């Protein structure tokens with residue numbers, strides 16, 4: 001495969017994607033008045049700075065509170081800002097502000113990450129001024145002293161994009177100069193994977209691993225360049241990776257491992273499940289980590305460790321100086337003293353960064369296991385670090401460009417272990433531009449991907465074939481009947497349900513009564529016949545990925561009735577999730593069910609990947625004469641929808657229409673009709689309710 005062409009194509013695609021994301025955000029921010037942005041969850045209005053101090057990583061931390069002149073109870077109105085969001089704090093524009101005025105205000109604001117939100121405080125760690133610290137200081141100073149009302153606006157995440165672009169530019173250079181070596185050559189098919197070493201007997205640290213997991217661990221330990229771990233739903237990919245990490249660290253000498261995932265939660269899940277006494281360092285902004293992993297985060301370790309002590313005194317000095325400078329009114333420091341004060345802040349901050357930088361570098365370089373998100377691996381902390389192995393979890397949910405961020409560290413890592421399932425949904429892509437036209441080689445396996453949905457995991461399978469992967473075949477989630485069709489259709493009938501889950505039913509849960517639903521693992525409620533027709537929203541312009549253009553009110557009524565009956569039978573609302581591929585339907589269902597059942601989860605299929613519940617109710621929505629099934633045709637989406645339930649899966653939809661989606665769904669319906677439970681509802685049942 002032509003590496004330079006691959007990288008250029010990725011750059012093209014990444015720029016299109018970024019443009020689509022920015023356009024979506026900008027169009028909202030420039031077209032809507034501030035109050036609507038707040039309603040859309042994109043902004044928080046009427047803020048004033050209550051304090052500023054030095055926080056983790058030497059960042060200026062701003063605490064904002066509701067503008068006391070505009071609130072009666074001192075609380076924020078409902079809003080959509082969450083910890084970890086990137087925001088810009090700036091002077092709040094008036095409702096009728098023109099584009100130009102808004103742009104000027106933007107220039108004068110500062111960017112940061114939301115560290116904490118409570119009902120009356122928004123805590124933001126300022127970062128990312130274009131020229132670094134000094135820019136931020138000036139920006140913060142201007143905001144604090146302006147006395148104007150401020151607002152916080154949610155931003156698109158630029159850092160991730162910039163890091164992907166940078167790594168693809170590096171890869172392009174490698175391609176142009178033909179300097180690819182080792183793993184990179186294998187990843188582009190210039191070399192075949194080297195034969196796998198026999199690792200012999202293993203002293204298992206987790207005795208409970210099943211045979212397929214043990215095979216995958218041995219394969220990962222013995223491979224010299226790439227090992228793919230194929231984990232269908234609930235088969236313990238993460239469990240297997242935990243053993244691999246522990247095996248590497250207990251070798252003599254221990255291997256140095258970098259563990260990554262596409263999202264913070266995917267990485268935190270691993271940190272939480274590693275033995276607590278295993279020394280690891282978790283990189284990443286503390287505001288974005290789960291509170292329970294903070295003790296392992298670099299920011300916290302660099303303060304609590306010995307090295308942290310040396311940093312502490314500078315920090316205290318910095319804080320007390322900033323507090324003095326923040327004083328307003330008649331005691332305000334003015335003129336020359338103020339200028340000197342800020343100069344000293346800059347000096348102290350430089351000192352702080354230097355000392356803290358050394359402390360963190362020492363911590364990272366002495367650590368055998370480092371964990372971060374894929375894009376987090378592009379931060380300065382790992383710039384000069386070398387690792388023996390990169391392990392990526394949820395690899396089929398990651399953009400390929402993201403995976404290259406850890407892979408090109410140092411002079412390139414020599415071994416990759418990639419876990420994922422290419423038969424579930426790929427990463428979400430927003431751009432709808434046509435794929436770039438490039439001259440492709442004849443042989444299919446060497447073709448350059450022309451969509452960001454093509455993941456490294458599936459590309460490597462196409463390139464090198466099945467020998468580079470090991471399948472995990474025992475699943476610990478679903479009743480065997482729920483598993484049966486997905487296994488047959490997608491996984492060559494190789495999946496087996498673990499004994500502990502194979503026959504579990506809802507009736508075995510505490511307080512659930514036995515009835516015709518709770519004793520069934522799989523049920524299809526077939527609305528065929530045209531009595532439950534879909535409704536079409538007049539706004540047809542919406543893109544399919546955010547489609548709210550389809551709903552089905554009568555099917556929604558049926559779904560609501562079914563959920564109520566499960567709850568009446570004793571199933572807790574927290575143990576049920578309702579999922580549907582269409583946002584229009586989601587809105588109908590949420591409006592009816594949320595008020596009564598706050599614990600019930602309602603969501604899109606895409607948002608439910610990686611999750612599970614005791615009972616899942618799926619509303620398929622499409623029912624029309626034209627037999628159009630829209631994006632129910634995407635087998636991977638259906639696979640995700642049908643494999644979330646532990647004990648009970650109820651699918652509601654028009655069998656006649658959705659059969660025309662072909663593929664997975666048509667097969668599933670045929671399968672349930674042949675041997676499962678199908679019910680045919682009467683529309684009068686729901687019209688009366």
Ligand SMILES: Nc1ncnc2c1ncn2[C@@H]1O[C@H](COP(=O)(O)OP(=O)(O)OP(=O)(O)O)[C@@H](O)[C@H]1O
Nearest residue numbers: 208209210231232233234235236237238239476610
């Ligand atoms: N060998 C095993 N014995 C018993 N339980 C196991 C085993 N392996 C995994 N599990 C359990 O199966 C569940 C799924 O495991 P894990 O979270 O590792 O899977 P995954 O493949 O990463 O999940 P997902 O399909 O959601 O991505 C967990 O509750 C885990 O404890």
